[in-house]
Amino acid sequence: xxxxxxxxxxxxxxxxxxxxxxxxxxxxxxxxxxxxxxxxxxxxxxx
Numbered sequence: 001x002x003x004x005x006x007x008x009x010x011x012x013x014x015x016x017x018x019x020x021x022x023x024x025x026x027x028x029x030x031x032x033x034x035x036x037x038x039x040x041x042x043x044x045x046x047x
C-alpha cells in the first residue's frame with residue numbers, strides 16, 4: 001500500500017526564505033519529488 005505525502009511545508013519555507021532574502025519572484029513554481037514538494041510512504045504490513 002502506498003500513500004502520497006504533500007510537502008506544503010517545503011513550498012512555504014522556500015517562499016518565505018526567498019521573500020526574506022529579497023529574491024522572491026511571483027509566479028508558478030512546481031515542487032515535485034526532486035524538490036521535496038511531494039513524497040510517498042510504503043506500508044508493507046498485511047491488512
